[in-house]
Amino acid sequence: MAVVSLEGVNKSYRLGGQTVYAVRDVTMAIEEGVFLAIAGPSGSGKSTLLNLIGCIDTPTSGRVVVDGREVGATDPDTLASYRGRTVGFIFQTFNLFPVLNAFENVEYPLLAFPELNRRQRDERVRQYLELVGLTRFARHRPNQLSGGQRQRVAIARALAVKPRIVLADEPTANLDHATGSEILWLMKQINLRQGTTFVFSTHDARVMEAADRLVRIEDGRLTGLGMRRGVQWVFVPPDRGVAAGPVVEETHDELSAATLVVAPSSSHTETIQPVADEAIK
Ligand SMILES: Nc1ncnc2c1ncn2[C@@H]1O[C@H](COP(=O)(O)OP(=O)(O)OP(=O)(O)O)[C@@H](O)[C@H]1O
Numbered sequence: 001m002a003v004v005s006l007e008g009v010n011k012s013y014r015l016g017g018q019t020v021y022a023v024r025d026v027t028m029a030i031e032e033g034v035f036l037a038i039a040g041p042s043g044s045g046k047s048t049l050l051n052l053i054g055c056i057d058t059p060t061s062g063r064v065v066v067d068g069r070e071v072g073a074t075d076p077d078t079l080a081s082y083r084g085r086t087v088g089f090i091f092q093t094f095n096l097f098p099v100l101n102a103f104e105n106v107e108y109p110l111l112a113f114p115e116l117n118r119r120q121r122d123e124r125v126r127q128y129l130e131l132v133g134l135t136r137f138a139r140h141r142p143n144q145l146s147g148g149q150r151q152r153v154a155i156a157r158a159l160a161v162k163p164r165i166v167l168a169d170e171p172t173a174n175l176d177h178a179t180g181s182e183i184l185w186l187m188k189q190i191n192l193r194q195g196t197t198f199v200f201s202t203h204d205a206r207v208m209e210a211a212d213r214l215v216r217i218e219d220g221r222l223t224g225l226g227m228r229r230g231v232q233w234v235f236v237p238p239d240r241g242v243a244a245g246p247v248v249e250e251t252h253d254e255l256s257a258a259t260l261v262v263a264p265s266s267s268h269t270e271t272i273q274p275v276a277d278e279a280i281k
């Protein structure tokens, strides 16, 4: 079952009498459990695509379907609740609240969850700070943390709501190589252990290497789906997806021929097990 699917989605902006096409005719389905990189040059539409997937932005035309429901037809309260509970966002620039410490930053989205009492909320925050290795830094504000530590706070904040899908916009772009690798490793562990779906954008080849699926975007259009064959990437053009085996297939008749189905690789499907909260530690 797709967590999110996009059907013939376009996003354009009017700017100084000109129309900028940021995303063009994108059709893709993101299946639960995938660890997917969206790769493309600067300005190719990666951030726009992530914002559309995360329902932070709405398409100019086309449909975004979440759990079988079309986003455009959903009322704003329901949509906000979907975003809060289903999607975790990790931004390139971290987007932490500067006046809140690490603990309070992670706690913030949980304040909107009435089912958690204070004790449960505290426990959840501690659990996720521990997961990202920041227990000792809980009382530090962002300006008292390194870039890598800030990014780990952002990851803990995104994960603490137990989202089904984590969207990360160039999560390692502001980090050195070693810290970036550590962050990717952490995301991959969570993907494998909890089955959380990850979609991240990058133009860094090293970051692409960590993915098990790769979608290429150029000039707003999807130009290929990369799948792993050992250490090699095999690329298929989106309109020939059916030739690529079980993970890429033309789906429903109502979708255009250029349908990408992005699903977890079978080896990962086997290893993904639901993990009880206690086991995350
Ligand atoms: N709010 C906006 N108004 C006008 N044009 C925009 C807006 N947001 C994005 N664009 C344009 O849409 C295109 C895609 O932008 P986007 O930010 O999605 O690219 P990107 O692939 O994320 O680039 P980068 O790697 O530099 O972050 C660009 O040409 C950009 O200038």
Ligand SMILES: [Mg+2]
Residues within 6 Å of the ligand: 046, 047, 048, 169
């Ligand atoms: Mg961007």
